[in-house]
Amino acid sequence: xxxxxxxxxxxxxxxxxxxxxxxxxxxxxxxxxxxxxxxxxxxxxxxxxxxxxxxxxxxxxxxxxxxxxxxxxxxxxxxxxxxxxxxxxxxxxxxxxxxxxxxxxxxxxxxxxxxxxxxxxxxxxxxxxxxxxxxxxxxxxxxxxxxxxxxxxxxxxxxxxxxxxxxxxxxxxxxxxxxxxxxxxxxxxxxxxxxxxxxxxxxxxxxxxxxxxxxxxxxxxxxxxxxxxxxxxxxxxxxxxxxxxxxxxxxxxxxxxxxxxxxxxxxxxxxxxxxxxxxxxxxxxxxxxxxxxxxxxxxxxxxxxxxxxxxxxxxxxxxxxxxxxxxxxxx
Amino acid sequence: xxxxxxxxxxxxxxxxxxxxxxxxxxxxxxxxxxxxxxxxxxxxxxxxxxxxxxxxxxxxxxxxxxxxxxxxxxxxxxxxxxxxxxxxxxxxxxxxxxxxxxxxxxxxxxxxxxxxxxxxxxxxxxxxxxxxxxxxxxxxxxxxxxxxxxxxxxxxxxxxxxxxxxxxxxxxxxxxxxxxxxxxxxxxxxxxxxxxxxxxxxxxxxxxxxxxxxxxxxxxxxxxxxxxxxxxxxxxxxxxxxxxxxxxxxxxxxxxxxxxxxxxxxxxxxxxxxxxxxxxxxxxxxxxxxxxxxxxxxxxxxxxxxxxxxxxxxxxxxxxxxxxxxxxxxxxxxxxxxxxxxxxxxxxxxxxxxxxxxxxxxxxxxxxxxxxxxxxxxxxxxxxxxxxxxxxxxxxxxxxxxxxxxxxxxxxxxxxxxxxxxxxxxxxxxxxxxxxxxxxxxxxxxxxxxxxxxxxxxxxxxxxxxxxxxxxxxxxxxxxxxxxxxxxxxxxxxxxxxxxxxxxxxxxxxxx
Numbered sequence: 075x076x077x078x079x080x081x082x083x084x085x086x087x088x089x090x091x092x093x094x095x096x097x098x099x100x101x102x103x104x105x106x107x108x109x110x111x112x113x114x115x116x117x118x119x120x121x122x123x124x125x126x127x128x129x130x131x132x133x134x135x136x137x138x139x140x141x142x143x144x145x146x147x148x149x150x151x152x153x154x155x156x157x158x159x160x161x162x163x164x165x166x167x168x169x170x171x172x173x174x175x176x177x178x179x180x181x182x183x184x185x186x187x188x189x190x191x192x193x194x195x196x197x198x199x200x201x202x203x204x205x206x207x208x209x210x211x212x213x214x215x216x217x218x219x220x221x222x223x224x225x226x227x228x229x230x231x232x233x234x235x236x237x238x239x240x241x242x243x244x245x246x247x248x249x250x251x252x253x254x255x256x257x258x259x260x261x262x263x264x265x266x267x268x269x270x271x272x273x274x275x276x277x278x279x280x281x282x283x284x285x286x287x288x289x290x291x292x293x294x295x296x297x298x299x300x301x302x303x304x305x306x307x308x309x310x311x312x313x314x315x316x317x318x319x320x321x322x323x324x325x326x327x328x329x330x331x332x333x334x335x336x337x338x339x340x341x342x343x344x345x346x347x348x349x350x351x352x353x354x355x356x357x358x359x360x361x362x363x364x365x366x367x368x369x370x371x372x373x374x375x376x377x378x379x380x381x382x383x384x385x386x387x388x389x390x391x392x393x394x395x396x397x398x399x400x401x402x403x404x405x
Numbered sequence: 406x407x408x409x410x411x412x413x414x415x416x417x418x419x420x421x422x423x424x425x426x427x428x429x430x431x432x433x434x435x436x437x438x439x440x441x442x443x444x445x446x447x448x449x450x451x452x453x454x455x456x457x458x459x460x461x462x463x464x465x466x467x468x469x470x471x472x473x474x475x476x477x478x479x480x481x482x483x484x485x486x487x488x489x490x491x492x493x494x495x496x497x498x499x500x501x502x503x504x505x506x507x508x509x510x511x512x513x514x515x516x517x518x519x520x521x522x523x524x525x526x527x528x529x530x531x532x533x534x535x536x537x538x539x540x541x542x543x544x545x546x547x548x549x550x551x552x553x554x555x556x557x558x559x560x561x562x563x564x565x566x567x568x569x570x571x572x573x574x575x576x577x578x579x580x581x582x583x584x585x586x587x588x589x590x591x592x593x594x595x596x597x598x599x600x601x602x603x604x605x606x607x608x609x610x611x612x613x614x615x616x617x618x619x620x621x622x623x624x625x626x627x628x629x630x631x632x633x634x635x636x637x638x639x640x641x642x643x644x645x646x647x648x649x650x651x652x653x654x655x656x657x658x659x660x661x662x663x664x665x666x667x668x669x670x671x672x673x674x675x676x677x678x679x680x681x682x683x684x685x686x687x688x689x690x691x692x693x694x695x696x697x698x699x700x701x702x703x704x705x706x707x708x709x710x711x712x713x714x715x716x717x718x719x720x721x722x723x724x725x726x727x728x729x730x731x732x733x734x735x736x737x738x739x740x741x742x743x744x745x746x747x748x749x750x751x752x753x754x755x756x757x758x759x760x761x762x763x764x765x766x767x768x769x770x771x772x773x774x775x776x777x778x779x780x781x782x783x784x785x786x787x788x789x790x791x792x793x794x795x796x797x798x799x800x801x802x803x804x805x806x807x808x809x810x811x812x813x814x815x816x817x818x819x820x821x822x823x824x825x826x827x828x829x830x831x832x833x834x835x836x837x838x839x840x841x842x843x844x845x846x847x848x849x850x851x852x853x854x855x856x857x858x859x860x861x862x863x864x865x866x867x868x869x870x871x872x873x874x875x876x877x878x879x880x881x882x883x884x885x886x887x888x889x890x891x892x893x894x895x896x897x898x899x900x901x902x903x904x905x906x907x908x909x910x911x912x913x914x915x916x917x
Contacts, residue, residue: 266790266791266793267786267789267790267791268782268783268785268786268789268790268791269789270791271775271778271779271782271791272782274768274771274775275768275771275775275779278768278769278770278771279764279765279767279768279769281764281765282764282765282766282767282768282779283768283779284727284747285725285727285747285757285759285765285766286747286751286779286780286833287746287747287748287750287751287752287780287837288748288779288780289748345768345770345771346770
């Protein structure tokens with residue numbers, strides 16, 4: 075290749091700093107937490123509890139994958155939680171209106187993708203900051219969910235839906251399998267497709283991407299529609315898990331999805347992050363939730379711990395990014 | 406060739422008599438040098454400024470004018486030399502000290518609070534107040550007095566964002582004056598002003614002179630310099646090459662001082678074959694450029710020379726489809742093409758290497774491989790999936806061909822040197838099979854060795870049949886490498902010079 079030895083300007087990152095990328099750190103956090111919980115509570119390492127933890131983790135994780143794509147472009151999608159909530163209500167209402175379940179799913183997901191496209195239009199065509207555009211759709215989706223449900227929980231769904239939500243496949247909860255598929259799909263797009271390359275490139279430098287003839291419009295539309303789609307899938311999962319439509323189910327999910335991505339190493343400045351990171355991030359969040367219940371800490375602590383954890387991981391990332399050896403996807 | 410109207414300048418002694426001022430030195434720099442890594446931006450410059458004087462500073466882009474100004478305003482520290490302000494000597498200034506000493510710069514692009522009105526902007530940060538409450542009446546009265554003393558009028562309640570460039574400039578001037586500025590630096594103040602506005606500005610400058618305020622006036626427009634200044638200093642490649650009393654010199658003398666550098670002739674490639682026309686544009690117009698027409702042949706290197714504000718970059722962006730064109734036609738291989746966006750331009754083999762490669766050319770946090778392939782992933786994918794092998798081999802080939810020095814093809818681009826980064830941008834367009842390269846200042850900010858490599862690369866691209874539009878403000882390199890040079894001024898092509906007629910002096914005359 076080239077005579078790199080002739081120039082002195084490059085220092086190879088040491089092995090250690092390669093290993094210390096965010097994913098590895100988060101994995102260490104998870105292992106430490108699990109060991110601690112296994113010692114602190116006899117119930118933690120039971121099959122039942124681990125399955126429960128994975129189901130809990132699944133919804134946040136799926137929303138996190140969509141969220142991740144917007145974050146990598148340097149944007150954000152604040153609407154994922156309430157879009158999931160709206161889909162929860164729409165899906166429940168359509169099924170109760172005797173619509174066949176597959177058709178109900180298609181309609182629900184179409185609404186979710188539609189909201190994502192609206193975000194794309196607001197951001198690309200009207201040049202709105204993603205934060206504001208999706209803050210708007212977040213509120214609209216929340217309001218629509220309350221309006222459609224009349225503000226109350228809607229029950230009466232067929233038992234098959236609940237069965238799916240609590241079902242086990244190959245030893246793992248169905249919902250967890252959906253998460254696995256979502257993570258894999260996300261990782262494949264980011265790693266192996268041209269769109270994935272453009273997502274990172276836009277997050278690094280929009281102007282350079284434009285001047286390289288990258289179709290930035292298409293990329294923005296894709297990213298927000300994709301985020302909408304995954305929010306929609308999350309909404310179906312919520313319905314299966316709760317076995318009803320609850321118009322307040324999405325409120326915390328917005329921030330949880332962002333937190334999962336951030337803990338997993340996505341940079342809110344763009345151009346950094348991976349689908350596997352979201353997976354790890356969501357497991358951390360679910361572990362904290364699960365653990366606080368098991369070892370009988372006041373559950374209000376859960377949010378405080380999550381908050382501290384976000385600060386710690388992002389701060390660590392910032393410190394390491396100054397050291398020039400940050401982990402970046404190897405394109 | 407030029408339409409310089411030589412004004413009847415006044416000699417310094419006359420000027421002193423008229424203004425009845427004593428020749429008092431308010432500012433003096435002695436032996437000032439400023440070194441950047443690899444570049445000597447200023448070399449042993451000495452310069453002084455008298456009370457009530459307008460001292461013009463001229464020179465090509467990159468001659469060191471901005472560096473000098475930045476040292477005076479405290480944005481940069483000199484490597485050597487000292488600055489003497491009102492008799493007191495300083496090793497270096499900082500922005501606050503400089504302001505306290507009464508030095509203020511009125512930049513081309515003013516930093517004003519756009520949504521505040523004129524009064525609030527003028528007094529921003531030094532508002533007269535009672536216990537924190539604004540004394541509005543006092544502000545307005547002070548401003549009115551100030552405007553009267555300058556013989557100038559404007560609506561003090563107007564929001565700054567609604568003002569013209571000339572009016573905004575006045576706000577900036579007044580803002581400096583209420584802070585007791587004694588030395589005003591005008592950096593290309595007339596770049597975006599109409600003739601009438603220039604007249605108004607000059608009358609204001611004359612009022613300022615009467616109030617014993619000293620002015621450093623930087624401009625490319627020699628006719629203006631002759632109209633307004635008392636003395637003129639010429640900078641070239643960081644050195645002060647001449648200081649003249651305005652009435653005792655003329656524009657030809659100044660241009661002679663500004664040019665005259667060694668030109669490396671070996672760079673020019675003699676055995677290139679210039680073939681058929683592959684690009685032509687006719688009558689391109691938008692808000693920044695006026696009726697641009699020229700053509701490019703395969704194997705040809707065409708230079709574009711122009712000073713700041715001449716519309717070079719704007720022309721390049723408009724051709725590439727990055728900015729809107731209002732009118733005009735583009736032909737590639739003889740066929741008319743509508744180029745509305747970089748996406749379409751790219752498909753027709755056009756490429757653009759932006760001036761600011763870090764901000765516009767590269768995804769800095771990402772790897773070399775992605776950057777090389779960024780403009781050509783369409784050709785390297787099946788059903789949306791990247792052909793990883795092709796991606797890798799294309800990168801490896803180009804790294805080898807362009808001798809890009811990098812430890813690996815996944816190296817983060819921000820860790821590469823300036824010259825290497827520029828090669829990555831070239832590689833990106835080679836990967837996209839470009840045939841027409843528009844290069845905007847491709848050698849800016851890179852060291853001499855890397856510059857030579859870029860020249861070699863440009864020659865090679867041309868030899869292989871590409872056409873190159875080489876935009877630069879460093880004339881020696883254009884003269885060294887180009888087949889012909891287009892000279893731009895005020896958004897138009899002011900002239901075209903063929904290789905056998907290349908002369909720094911003639912080209913500069915057209916550009917000024």
